[in-house]
Amino acid sequence: MKPVVLDCPAGTGHTNGPGHPESPDRQKVLETLFGDMAQQDEIAFQSIAPSGTIDFYEGPHTPSYLRLLSENTSDPDCPSRLDPDTGMSRASLPALRATAAALSKLVSAYRNGEGRFFVSERPPGHHALPDRAMGFCLVNHIATLAWRIRSTDPDARIAIFDFDVHHGNGTEAMVRDIPGTLFISTHQYPFYPGSGSGRENRSGPSGEGILDIPLPEATGDKKYLEIFYQTVVPRIERFKPTALLVSAGFDAHKDDLLGGLALTEETYSAIGQTLARMGPAFIASVLEGGYNLTALVRSVEAYLRGQATA
Numbered sequence: 001m002k003p004v005v006l007d008c009p010a011g012t013g014h015t016n017g018p019g020h021p022e023s024p025d026r027q028k029v030l031e032t033l034f035g036d037m038a039q040q041d042e043i044a045f046q047s048i049a050p051s052g053t054i055d056f057y058e059g060p061h062t063p064s065y066l067r068l069l070s071e072n073t074s075d076p077d078c079p080s081r082l083d084p085d086t087g088m089s090r091a092s093l094p095a096l097r098a099t100a101a102a103l104s105k106l107v108s109a110y111r112n113g114e115g116r117f118f119v120s121e122r123p124p125g126h127h128a129l130p131d132r133a134m135g136f137c138l139v140n141h142i143a144t145l146a147w148r149i150r151s152t153d154p155d156a157r158i159a160i161f162d163f164d165v166h167h168g169n170g171t172e173a174m175v176r177d178i179p180g181t182l183f184i185s186t187h188q189y190p191f192y193p194g195s196g197s198g199r200e201n202r203s204g205p206s207g208e209g210i211l212d213i214p215l216p217e218a219t220g221d222k223k224y225l226e227i228f229y230q231t232v233v234p235r236i237e238r239f240k241p242t243a244l245l246v247s248a249g250f251d252a253h254k255d256d257l258l259g260g261l262a263l264t265e266e267t268y269s270a271i272g273q274t275l276a277r278m279g280p281a282f283i284a285s286v287l288e289g290g291y292n293l294t295a296l297v298r299s300v301e302a303y304l305r306g307q308a309t310a
């Protein structure tokens, strides 16, 4: 099944300030890739306008925090700091509204039954907490998508797989009390943000719960894929999700500026292909990290091609 890429061009307006690794160029280089892949008929491509509302994130996020974001009028050339790593300006709001529109489309797509989707947006989301920004993230896209799908289908069984090099602490905190939800994260440990040791792991009667898999620096493709096939895949299969949501961060790549897990795009191809083969009819991936532009493009290409060939 051909993956559908939902691209949110308004994301390029968001900036954390000069020299920051989470830069608008990340999205620009991916847009060039998507243009080429669409021309080769490898993906279907949709450009998403900033037509959503910030209220879409209410529930997982508090109204007062969302109001604080909405009222930010900082100049894009001088974004205000919401935490030491995370900037926000008035140009960040259209970025969030575009991602809300893309996620809203995904909720409708889930109701219609099937599809493989990839949302390309900025800023990433998996560190964002209910009432504060953290680690380049303003709002939590994956947790909000899970929350919205559960709101529309109380019987939904939602598996979240986060393969970003950093632990998805914000997502874990937001979905841990949502019934029928499984959160799995593979990540470098010890590493930012310091959580994800495995001490929080738990499993309900049908496999719901939390599975944090901390990995040492320089894990590499072979060891990573062993763990993926032997631990991640069986847990998702046992859980039998109706929706598989993926926090797709590519900063575990060996050339990344921040991460040190030493993976190559071969792993991302294998993950994309395996999830598409085993997964439920509905799979939605949302871009998280990935800070070497060349490695990011090659990794996203490998992931989407893996899904397309499944």
Ligand SMILES: [Zn+2]
Pocket (backbone or CB within 6 Å): 164, 165, 166, 249, 251, 288, 289, 290
């Ligand atoms: Zn990351």
